[in-house]
Amino acid sequence: MKLIRQLLASSRYLVIMGVVCSLISSITTLIFGSIELIKLMIDILTEGILNPKIVKPAVFGFIQVADLFLLATAFYIISLGLYELFIDNNIRLPDWLEISDLDDLKNRLVKIIIVLMGIQFLGYIINWDGEKDILSIGISISLVIASLTFFLNHKSSSKH
Secondary structure (H helix, E strand, C coil): CHHHHHHHHHHHHHHHHHHHHHHHHHHHHHHHHHHHHHHHHHHHHHHCCCCHHHHHHHHHHHHHHHHHHHHHHHHHHHHHHHHHHHHCCCCCCCHHHCCCCHHHHHHHHHHHHHHHHHHHHHHHHHCCCCCCCHHHHHHHHHHHHHHHHHHHHHHHHHHC
16 A cells, blocks of 8 residues: 555656656747747848838737747746645746646636637738638637636636
């Protein structure tokens, strides 16, 4: 019985794989975002910064880069959260980043997902050609955001 107890207690360190993989995902996504930003800046400078034809694609490109950086942040928060929950809860983090349980981690991720969906819809708006049915996309995203917001509010009110 003691052996099983020790085995289960030490098995929490298996989560380190999730921590490392999430951290690698975060770093990789940050690198992708940085490369995309550099390419975008080269395109803007090549096309001419005052060229009106570049404005719409450039704005969309900046939104896509912001999307990548937010996604990288989500991976980073997953990495930190898993580490803090399963490996070492004494890691020094800012108060706003401290995660005390899995619900905290899920809530932070849901908030990031909501922002990512908003950014994604903004990209649809910027690239809208007048032909696609953007209303159905907007309604779908709104319903998902409303459901996630309900989830967040329901979780936080049930804790109190």
